[in-house]
Amino acid sequence: MAGATKSEWSAKNPYYTNIIENYVLNGEGSRKETRHIVFELGDSGLDYKVGDALGVVPENPPHIVEELLEVQGWDRDQIVTTHNGERTIYEALKKDYEVHLASKKFVQSLAEKVVSTGIKITVKMVSRSRAGQQWSASEQELLPPELAPSAPSDSPAEKVEHLITDQKAMEDYLWTRDYVDIMREFSAKYSPEEFFELAGRVKPRLYSIASSHDAHPGLVELTVGIVRFSYHGRDRGGLATQFMADEISTGQQRVGVFMSPTKSFVLPKETETDIIMVGPGTGIAPFRAFMEQRVFDGGNGRNWLFFGDQSAKTEFYYKDTIESWLDGGHLYRFTTAWSRDQAEKIYVQHRLKEHGAEIWEWFENGAYFYICGDKTYMAKDVHKALINIAIDHGGMSESDATHFIEKTMMKEQKRYLRDVY
Ligand SMILES: Cc1cc2nc3c(=O)[nH]c(=O)nc-3n(C[C@H](O)[C@H](O)[C@H](O)COP(=O)(O)OP(=O)(O)OC[C@H]3O[C@@H](n4cnc5c(N)ncnc54)[C@H](O)[C@@H]3O)c2cc1C
Ligand SMILES: NC(=O)c1ccc[n+]([C@@H]2O[C@H](COP(=O)([O-])OP(=O)(O)OC[C@H]3O[C@@H](n4cnc5c(N)ncnc54)[C@H](OP(=O)(O)O)[C@@H]3O)[C@@H](O)[C@H]2O)c1
Structure with a gap:
């Protein structure tokens, strides 16, 4: 088992396997959560050499999927077509798109809604008058541009404008907010198809392999630092690390993996070399x-x-x-x-x-x-x-x-x- 061989398994066609060990390496009182995670290679024929990395295909946390369904009022069982074929909205949100962190494209889309129509964005703001008329917040959603309420300095339209013209402001904003926060803040409604156009597709994450296949035949082991943070009263974190820490209880659910071999990060050929x-x-x-x-x-x-x-x-x-x-x-x-x-x-x-x-x-x-x-x-x-x-x-x-x-x-x-x- 000294070297990785070409395999049918890849990022596009991962091998679905079990995690058989998953435990925290840190002692009590640590500020960190670093885990040792062991995957079975089963009948995959997957092989690796030391220095290679393992690709892991993550899924979104169920609580964020549920919050998205709730905030948008989407029917979880509605069938939609994604790059992975036909599936329910729930499955698409869970497996196909990265919905745990928001994209810049999404914030930019808020601006387009405001600028192009002046009507689609529903904002949580007190009603204001225009030409003596009072508009409730929900009525503002339907206003034509010429009747849209004039924005105060912190109006949602100006806020979005500021975010898309100031890169640092955009980064700071996105650092502590995800789609659910932003949708709630702007009361913005999207069709599932519209949203899928804006959200990034799920990408696998790579992890340096922490085991020798010779020492652990049929297994591949990782050392994973779990990414967790909490803002605006909501817990969230890294996609793949939370998935491995929270969802994959040993042997209960399968996870997609593939090998990412290295050409350069290898041991010296001579075992005599220091x-x-x-x-x-x-x-x-x-x-x-x-x-x-x-x-x-x-x-x-x-x-x-x-x-x-x-x-x-x-x-x-x-x-x-x-x-x-x-x-x-x-x-x-x-x-x-x-x-x-x-x-x-x-x-x-x-x-x-x-x-x-x-x-x-x-x-x-x-x-x-x-x-x-x-x-x-x-x-x-x-x-x-x-x-x-x-x-x-x-x-x-x-x-x-x-x-x-x-x-x-x-x-x-x-x-x-x-x-x-
Ligand atoms: C070749 C290679 C080998 C690697 N090996 C290992 C390894 O052995 N072990 C390991 O643990 N990792 C390893 N990594 C890193 C790993 O691939 C992932 O990037 C990492 O686990 C985070 O993935 P995630 O999906 O959990 O986080 P993501 O969903 O990708 O989220 C990470 C992003 O969250 C945001 N973020 C992070 N902290 C905060 C915060 N406090 N507040 C707000 N936003 C925040 C940042 O934008 C950050 O980029 C390796 C990477 C490469 C390329
Ligand atoms: N993409 C992601 O979101 C993600 C997920 C997991 C890990 N990571 C990153 O991957 C890296 C590894 O994380 P980790 O938890 O394994 O370890 P780490 O955060 O790199 O910390 C390991 C040790 O390195 C120390 N350190 C901090 N700054 C250093 C510097 N300039 N030079 C040398 N040592 C320094 C830390 O000390 P102090 O902490 O006391 O300063 C700590 O003792 C980090 O950059 C981490 O942010 C990223």
Whole structure:
């Protein structure tokens, strides 16, 4: 089971399988919810190598689907045609469109309704007079443009106009509101077909595989950080992570998966080669897989893992397994960075700097360097730390150090490899 083979299963034709284990890795009192999730591969013939990712096809949370049906007054059993064929509105909302976060297109559609007709948008505002006439809120829905009430500075029309002309305002607005909030705020009514034109189609999410297929035949395992937030009195969060955390109770419901093989994020061919792995938070996922594979394959290459998260008490994922690798001599070094266990933040890049001389020795000896996890901040800071190690311990100028890390190690020798998101 050393390599992924071409498979009939894909994002368009996922294999529907069971989750057989699904548990929280965090200790009590943690601010996070990170789960270990195990899928069966059954008779799919699906195979993978360490470093690959698993695609997961998510579904929308039932409570949001119910709220949408209620706020729009749609008949859940009405048959509609979507890109996936004929199905009920309920099924279309649950499986075909991303209805958990609102699209910019949807907010823009509110403006079109206001601007083009001046009548379709029903707004929650007090009645105002025009030419001596009083219009109730529901009557305003039917007004022709020339009779539409003049908008006060915070009128819904102006509000929408502001949102579509100010990108930052739009982003801030959408950050805390979904379709249900917006539809309620503007009392806006859409036909299902109109809404489906505006909502994005459900897209699968990728997860770095946290297991070696050799060590866990017939299974594929993930380390998933669940995304949850609450605004305007309503709980919501990430589509795929909530689906896996809340809906897929083990063995009860099937979930669509497929393999996303990597060409680049791979172990060195020689088992004698040393590797350094930097994977804070969920970034540990592929390194659990790498370690399992290195143990399975044997060989004398040394393995050095940098891991960290908020606190050793609550985020020490896979502690027993890591300790058993250390006891067995499989993990040569294990360096932790617990960011919130002391007054000042300690991150993996601080630990890299502290161990700079030794890391440089490993590099000179041909070691591979791997990083996985947050792309926006952590990966950039670790990248800078590597350049500084080349300056401080390789005696290089800044431009030579940058060239060494970015061109020599990363592009030519392909031994600085990243899986960041
Ligand atoms: C190659 C690859 C490997 C990956 N591996 C892993 C892995 O091993 N483990 C893992 O956990 N993830 C991994 N990811 C990330 C994963 O694919 C998903 O992006 C992640 O799980 C979120 O998906 P979701 O559907 O739950 O969230 P989505 O529905 O996609 O929602 C996320 C969006 O929610 C919004 N959001 C987030 N927080 C808030 C907030 N507080 N308030 C308002 N809005 C907010 C943001 O717009 C954010 O982009 C990987 C990604 C890639 C590309
Ligand atoms: N698309 C999504 O919505 C989604 C879903 C899940 C995860 N993610 C992202 O995926 C990444 C991984 O999340 P995660 O929960 O596994 O871990 P994480 O949020 O990256 O946190 C792991 C550790 O990294 C620390 N950290 C914060 N900033 C850092 C920096 N600049 N350099 C180095 N370390 C830093 C954190 O410390 P502190 O927290 O104490 O600062 C924590 O100790 C994050 O970016 C997260 O936002 C995104």
